[in-house]
Amino acid sequence: MRVFVSNIIPQPGIRLLEEAGLEITEWTEKRKLAGQELIDICQQYDAFLCVSNTVDAPFLEACKHLKVIALHSVGYDNVDVAAATRLKIPIGNTPDVLSESTAETAFLLMISSARKAFYLHKKILNGQWGFTEPTADLGISLQGKTLGIYGLGKIGYELAKKCVAAYDMKVIYHNRHRNEEAEKAFGAVKVSFEELLQQSDVLSVHTALTSETKGKFNKAAFNLMKPSAIFINTARGGIHNEGDLIEALQNETIWGAGLDVTNPEPMHADNPLLQMPSVAVLPHIGSATVETRSAMAILAARNIIAGVKGERLPNIVNPEVYNSSL
Ligand SMILES: NC(=O)C1=CN([C@@H]2O[C@H](COP(=O)(O)OP(=O)(O)OC[C@H]3O[C@@H](n4cnc5c(N)ncnc54)[C@H](OP(=O)(O)O)[C@@H]3O)[C@@H](O)[C@H]2O)C=CC1
Ligand SMILES: O=CC(=O)O
Numbered sequence: 001m002r003v004f005v006s007n008i009i010p011q012p013g014i015r016l017l018e019e020a021g022l023e024i025t026e027w028t029e030k031r032k033l034a035g036q037e038l039i040d041i042c043q044q045y046d047a048f049l050c051v052s053n054t055v056d057a058p059f060l061e062a063c064k065h066l067k068v069i070a071l072h073s074v075g076y077d078n079v080d081v082a083a084a085t086r087l088k089i090p091i092g093n094t095p096d097v098l099s100e101s102t103a104e105t106a107f108l109l110m111i112s113s114a115r116k117a118f119y120l121h122k123k124i125l126n127g128q129w130g131f132t133e134p135t136a137d138l139g140i141s142l143q144g145k146t147l148g149i150y151g152l153g154k155i156g157y158e159l160a161k162k163c164v165a166a167y168d169m170k171v172i173y174h175n176r177h178r179n180e181e182a183e184k185a186f187g188a189v190k191v192s193f194e195e196l197l198q199q200s201d202v203l204s205v206h207t208a209l210t211s212e213t214k215g216k217f218n219k220a221a222f223n224l225m226k227p228s229a230i231f232i233n234t235a236r237g238g239i240h241n242e243g244d245l246i247e248a249l250q251n252e253t254i255w256g257a258g259l260d261v262t263n264p265e266p267m268h269a270d271n272p273l274l275q276m277p278s279v280a281v282l283p284h285i286g287s288a289t290v291e292t293r294s295a296m297a298i299l300a301a302r303n304i305i306a307g308v309k310g311e312r313l314p315n316i317v318n319p320e321v322y323n324s325s326l
Pocket of ligand 2: 072286
């Protein structure tokens with residue numbers, strides 16, 4: 001059985017695939033494969049370990065022989081899951097193991113925005129340490145403030161844990177369903193989307209990108225937020241409207257922002273967000289620690305191994321493929 005891996009992944013994942021007797025090809029060029037080129041390659045393999053390539057209906061139709069597609073991510077908005085299910089291709093992902101590091105990234109962006117850390121670092125690099133004045137470069141204190149979470153699931157839970165422990169923050173959230181575990185653990189309170197916007201001092205986004213969440217944070221949403229609020233997005237750039245966010249920061253409708261995800265990615269170096277004092281931007285590194293990326297590679301490898309054997313994937317996105325009535 002032959003496996004195509006569309007990027008270099010941590011060794012523990014590769015070792016597991018090798019131990020299972022699979023023949024592996026890793027894509028080592030520093031460009032993302034897409035379209036016909038990706039189809040031509042994957043047609044020669046039995047399984048695909050996918051590192052954020054677009055897996056759309058034309059790809060799936062052309063590669064319906066694939067026994068499994070294992071994503072090296074928890075998010076699967078790059079995949080046409082309905083088409084994969086129709087074609088009975090199991091899609092695997094890597095939940096849980098990246099929740100803590102992604103929450104840590106949100107936490108880092110929150111503090112960095114609150115204390116203008118990236119901007120001040122840039123000033124020093126530019127030789128502008130300057131004269132320290134008591135009223136210059138002031139940030140915002142996070143102690144006892146209200147953390148609003150849009151999509152309190154696994155990552156949101158880990159962020160709430162950190163914010164409560166570090167700053168005794170109050171937690172409010174907006175989900176479609178109640179998160180009773182978070183309500184019990186942190187006294188988290190479920191509120192409407194409007195209340196989330198109006199009451200949050202820090203508003204952190206942790207939903208998947210779906211047709212419901214796409215563009216949710218737009219001009220109308222930012223207009224409801226506090227002028228002192230910080231907007232954090234470590235989920236997907238498509239959930240906020242970047243033009244509206246820039247305008248909200250320029251007009252001081254909100255105070256700051258921290259982004260690990262942008263739209264498009266990569267963000268262009270002349271983006272005005274990169275010049276704003278209370279904005280911190282990272283290049284989509286939410287899960288990027290040695291430990292987490294190794295754990296993700298292992299989960300992806302386990303999904304591949306199960307898939308090529310025709311067994312149920314340990315982390316399956318579309319369990320409906322196992323429904324015989326499909
Ligand atoms: N920056 C990075 O590197 C990373 C980014 N991510 C992103 O983070 C996302 C979240 O991951 P994770 O926490 O594991 O996912 P979970 O599924 O555990 O949590 C997502 C939460 O969002 C809620 N939700 C879903 N749809 C809506 C909606 N329309 N309105 C309000 N709430 C909604 C869900 O609750 P309910 O069903 O009750 O609505 C759920 O609790 C991923 O999908 C991925 O895109 C993940 C890892 C790393
Ligand atoms: O963005 C990363 C993911 O795991 O999803």
